[in-house]
Amino acid sequence: MSRHTTINELVECITEKMKTERGKDLKDATDKDVYYVITSIVNDELNSHWLKTEKKYRKKKARQVYYLSMEFLVGRLLESNLLNCGLLDTANKALQKLGFDPEKVYFQEHDAGLGNGGLGRLAACFLDSLASLNYPGHGYGIRYRYGLFEQRIIHGNQIELPDYWLKEEYPWERRRVDEAVKIHFCGQVHMFKKNDGSLEFRYENTDQVMAVPYDIPIVGYENEVVNNLRLWSAESPSSEDEDVASQNSQYYHHLDHKHSIEQISGFLYPDDSSFEGKELRLKQQYFLVSASIQNIIKSYKKNSKKSLNYLPEKVVIQINDTHPSLAIPELMRILMDEEHFSWNDAWKITTNIIAYTNHTTLSEALETWPKEMIQNLLPRLYMIIDEINERFCKKIWMDHHHLRDKIPELAIIAYDQVHMSRLAIVGSFSVNGVARIHTDILIKKEMKDFYSLFPSKFNNKTNGITHRRWLLQVNPNLASLITDVIGPQWIKRPNQLISLLRYTKDRPFLDKIDQVKHENKKALAKFIFDRTGILVDDQSIFDVQIKRLHEYKRQLLNIFHVIYLYNELKDNPNQDITPRTFLFGAKAAPSYHLAKEVIKLINKVASIVNHDPEIKDKLKVVFLENYNVSLAEKIIPAADISEQISTASKEASGTGNMKMMMNGAITLGTLDGANIEIRDFVGDRNIFIFGLTADEVLHYYHHGGYVARDIYNTDDRVRRILDQLNEGWFGSQEIEFKDIYYNILYHNDPYFVLKDFDPYIESHELVEQSYRDKFTWLSMSVTNIAHSGKFSSDRTIQEYASSIWKLNKI
Numbered sequence: 147m148s149r150h151t152t153i154n155e156l157v158e159c160i161t162e163k164m165k166t167e168r169g170k171d172l173k174d175a176t177d178k179d180v181y182y183v184i185t186s187i188v189n190d191e192l193n194s195h196w197l198k199t200e201k202k203y204r205k206k207k208a209r210q211v212y213y214l215s216m217e218f219l220v221g222r223l224l225e226s227n228l229l230n231c232g233l234l235d236t237a238n239k240a241l242q243k244l245g246f247d248p249e250k251v252y253f254q255e256h257d258a259g260l261g262n263g264g265l266g267r268l269a270a271c272f273l274d275s276l277a278s279l280n281y282p283g284h285g286y287g288i289r290y291r292y293g294l295f296e297q298r299i300i301h302g303n304q305i306e307l308p309d310y311w312l313k314e315e316y317p318w319e320r321r322r323v324d325e326a327v328k329i330h331f332c333g334q335v336h337m338f339k340k341n342d343g344s345l346e347f348r349y350e351n352t353d354q355v356m357a358v359p360y361d362i363p364i365v366g367y368e369n370e371v372v373n374n375l376r377l378w379s380a381e382s383p384s385s386e387d388e389d390v391a392s393q394n395s396q397y398y399h400h401l402d403h404k405h406s407i408e409q410i411s412g413f414l415y416p417d418d419s420s421f422e423g424k425e426l427r428l429k430q431q432y433f434l435v436s437a438s439i440q441n442i443i444k445s446y447k448k449n450s451k452k453s454l455n456y457l458p459e460k461v462v463i464q465i466n467d468t469h470p471s472l473a474i475p476e477l478m479r480i481l482m483d484e485e486h487f488s489w490n491d492a493w494k495i496t497t498n499i500i501a502y503t504n505h506t507t508l509s510e511a512l513e514t515w516p517k518e519m520i521q522n523l524l525p526r527l528y529m530i531i532d533e534i535n536e537r538f539c540k541k542i543w544m545d546h547h548h549l550r551d552k553i554p555e556l557a558i559i560a561y562d563q564v565h566m567s568r569l570a571i572v573g574s575f576s577v578n579g580v581a582r583i584h585t586d587i588l589i590k591k592e593m594k595d596f597y598s599l600f601p602s603k604f605n606n607k608t609n610g611i612t613h614r615r616w617l618l619q620v621n622p623n624l625a626s627l628i629t630d631v632i633g634p635q636w637i638k639r640p641n642q643l644i645s646l647l648r649y650t651k652d653r654p655f656l657d658k659i660d661q662v663k664h665e666n667k668k669a670l671a672k673f674i675f676d677r678t679g680i681l682v683d684d685q686s687i688f689d690v691q692i693k694r695l696h697e698y699k700r701q702l703l704n705i706f707h708v709i710y711l712y713n714e715l716k717d718n719p720n721q722d723i724t725p726r727t728f729l730f731g732a733k734a735a736p737s738y739h740l741a742k743e744v745i746k747l748i749n750k751v752a753s754i755v756n757h758d759p760e761i762k763d764k765l766k767v768v769f770l771e772n773y774n775v776s777l778a779e780k781i782i783p784a785a786d787i788s789e790q791i792s793t794a795s796k797e798a799s800g801t802g803n804m805k806m807m808m809n810g811a812i813t814l815g816t817l818d819g820a821n822i823e824i825r826d827f828v829g830d831r832n833i834f835i836f837g838l839t840a841d842e843v844l845h846y847y848h849h850g851g852y853v854a855r856d857i858y859n860t861d862d863r864v865r866r867i868l869d870q871l872n873e874g875w876f877g878s879q880e881i882e883f884k885d886i887y888y889n890i891l892y893h894n895d896p897y898f899v900l901k902d903f904d905p906y907i908e909s910h911e912l913v914e915q916s917y918r919d920k921f922t923w924l925s926m927s928v929t930n931i932a933h934s935g936k937f938s939s940d941r942t943i944q945e946y947a948s949s950i951w952k953l954n955k956i
C-alpha cells in the first residue's frame with residue numbers, strides 16, 4: 147500500500163485481510179473488525195518506513211532531539227495516520243464502497259488520553275510537526291494503564307470513571323522487551339575513596355523496577371518519515387523471583403510488591419489547581435527520566451565511537467515543564483557514577499544538553515518536593531541536587547553581591563523544599579516560555595533574578611498546533627475550499643494561508659465559507675441531539691468554551707453572561723435577539739471543589755434555560771460531557787465564537803484559541819497568552835478584546851484597590867445573579883451555589899470575574915451586532931483563517947529546531 151494505491155486495490159486488500167487476520171468474510175465483519183484490518187494495512191505501510199527512517203538517522207549520525215514529557219495527549223491515530231500516509235481519501239472511498247461508514251470505523255479507536263490538556267496536546271502536535279518537517283525527534287513518556295479519567299455528568303455533577311484505554315488491543319504500539327532497562331529506588335549510597343583519590347559511589351538494597359518500552363510510530367505528512375514515541379511501562383524485574391518467592395512461601399508478599407511496582411505506570415495524575423507532592427508522582431517522574439536517559443546514552447554508544455564528551459553534539463533533550471527536571475541530576479549521576487566523569491565535565495555535558503520549557507506562572511502550581519521525600523526515594527540524586535545547589539548558592543555569594551539577600555528565593559533547596567523550576571533553570575542551557583506575554587512575565591517578574599544571572603538562556607517560543615489534524619483532518623470541506631482558491635501549497639507551508647486575504651471581500655467565496663460552517667454546525671447539532679437530546683438551532687451563534695475547568699479560565703464569567711441574558715429575556719420576552727447556543731466542555735480535577743461547583747452551575751443553568759418555554763429557541767446551553775481530543779475535533783469546526791477569557795497574565799498561551807481561529811471562529815478574549823499575538827496579526831477589527839490587562843491585574847494583586855463588593859453594590863445585573871446563586875432560583879434549595887457566592891464576595895473575587903463583567907457583556911453585544919452583518923462576519927472569519935498559519939506547530943518547531951536544538955532536517 148502506498149499513496150498511489152487505488153480504491154479497488156484497497157477494497158481487495160481489506161477483503162483479503164479480513165479473512166486471513168480476522169477469520170471472517172466481509173459480510174460478517176463489524177466496524178471493529180474493519181478498524182483492525184485498516185490499522186493493520188497502515189501498519190504494514192509504516193513498518194518499512196519506520197525502519198528506513200531509523201537506519202537513515204543512524205547512517206547520517208544525525209543529531210537528535212528527545213522530547214521528555216509526562217503527558218502525550220495523542221487522541222486517535224487511525225485517521226491522522228491515513229492522512230499522513232496519503233491514504234485517507236482512498237480509505238474513505240473504499241470503506242464506503244464496502245458499505246461501511248468511515249467515521250464509525252475510526253470511532254472504534256479509544257482515545258489515547260495520556261494528558262490533562264494543553265501541555266500534553268502540545269507534545270503530540272510537536273511530534274507530528276517534527277516528523278512532517280523531516281526532523282529526527284522522538285518522544286519519551288509513560289504508558290499509563292489509565293489515562294485521564296472519563297467524565298460523566300450525573301444530576302449536573304461530575305463523576306469520574308477510570309479510563310481503561312488498553313481494554314482492547316491497542317494496535318499502534320510495539321512492545322520492545324529487548325530495550326528494557328532497570329530503575330533503582332531507595333536503598334543506601336556508600337562512598338569509597340579510590341587509590342587515585344577520587345570517590346566512588348555504590349548503591350545497596352535498592353528496589354528495582356523494570357522499564358519496558360512500548361513504541362508508537364509518529365508518521366510524517368507524505369514524506370515517509372516515521373519517528374518514535376517511546377512510552378515506558380513499569381514491570382517487576384523477573385519472573386525467576388516468582389519461583390523463589392513461592393518456594394519461600396513469600397508468594398503473597400511478592401504479589402504485593404509486584405503490584406506496587408506496576409502502580410508506577412498505573413495512572414495519569416490529574417492536573418490540580420495547586421501542586422500536591424504525592425510520592426507516587428515523584429516515582430513516576432524519576433521512572434520516566436531514568437529510563438529515557440539510560441536509553442539515550444545506550445543509543446549514543448551504539449551509534450558513535452566517540453566518548454560521551456561529545457554527547458552534546460548529538461543529543462538535545464527538551465523537558466516539557468519541570469515534571470521531567472530530574473533528568474538533570476540523573477544525567478549527572480550516570481556520567482559521574484557509571485561513566486566516571488568529574489563533576490565539572492559532567493556538568494558541562496549536562497548543561498549543554500538539557501533545555502526547559504515553562505508552561506505556567508501560577509505560583510501555586512510550581513513544583514516543590516519535600517527534601518526528605520527525595521532523600522528517601524532517590525538518595526543519590528538528592529546528594530547531587532544538594533551539590534548543584536551548594537555550588538549555585540556559592541556562586542551567587544561570591545560573584546553577585548547584590549543578590550546575596552535573595553539567596554532563599556533563588557536556592558534550589560530552601561526551607562526543606564526542592565524547587566524544581568530553579569533546578570531546571572540552573573541545569574539547562576535554554577529556558578523558554580510559550581507565548582510572548584508569558585515569556586515577558588517570566589523575564590520581568592517571576593524569574594527576574596534568574597534572568598539577570600543567565601540572560602542568554604531565556605527565549606520565547608510561541609506555541610502552535612498541527613494544521614494537518616486541526617484543519618485538514620477535522621474540517622475537510624473547509625480545507626478543500628481553501629485549496630480551490632489558493633492551491634494546495636498551504637498544506638506543506640501553512641504560512642501560505644495568508645493568500646486567503648485576497649478573498650475576504652469575495653462574495654461567492656464567502657458564501658461557500660458560510661455553507662461549510664453551516665454544514666459543520668448541522669453535524670454538531672445532530673451529534674448534540676444524539677448525545678444529549680437537546681435540540682439546538684443550527685442558525686444560532688455557536689459560542690464555544692472548551693478547556694480544563696480552572697478558576698483563572700473563568701468559565702464562571704461565561705455562565706454569568708448566560709444568566710444575565712436569561713434574566714433579560716425573562717423581563718422582556720419579546721426582545722429581539724440573535725439566537726445563541728453556548729457550548730461548554732471541561733473536566734475539573736477530582737479534588738478541585740470550586741471547579742466542580744462551576745460545572746454543576748453550568749448544568750443547572752442549562753436545565754433551566756433549555757426547559758423554559760418562554761425562552762423558546764433564543765438560548766440554549768449545552769455541557770458536553772467527557773471533553774477530550776475526539777470531542778474537540780467535532781466541536782471546533784462548528785464554532786463561531788471562541789471564548790478565551792482568562793484573567794489576564796494567567797493563561798501562559800492557550801492553544802484552543804489557535805485551533806478555533808484556524809477553523810474560522812472569531813476570538814472573544816482578554817489580552818492574555820497567545821490571544822495577544824492573534825490580535826497583532828488579525829487586527830482589532832477581527833477579534834473581540836475586552837477586560838483588564840495583565841499589568842492592571844498584577845497591579846491589583848500587588849497594591850490592592852479592587853473591592854468586588856463595590857460592584858455587587860452598584861451593578862444591579864451582578865447583584866441579581868449573585869443573589870440568585872445565594873438564595874436559589876424559584877425558591878428551590880437545590881439550585882444554590884453558596885460557595886461560589888462566598889468566593890466572590892468574601893474572598894474578593896480572586897480572578898476578577900465581576901471586574902470584567904461589564905466589558906464582557908459589552909463585547910458580547912458587539913458580537914451580536916457583528917453577526918447580524920453576515921458579509922462582514924464572514925470576512926472576519928476568513929481573515930482569521932488567513933493568519934492562522936503562524937500558529938501552525940510547524941512554525942514553532944522550526945523555531946525550536948533552529949534556535950534551541952540546532953537540528954538539521956534529514
Ligand code: 26Q
Nearest residue numbers: 263264265415416417505580797798799800801
Ligand atoms: C503536576 C503535578 C502533579 C500532578 C499533575 C501536574 C500537572 C499536570 C499537567 C501540572 C500541570 C499540567 C498541565 C499544564 C498545562 O497544560 N499547561 C498549559 O500548557 C499549554 C501549552 O503550553 C498552554 O497553552 C496553557 O496556557 C497552559 O495552561
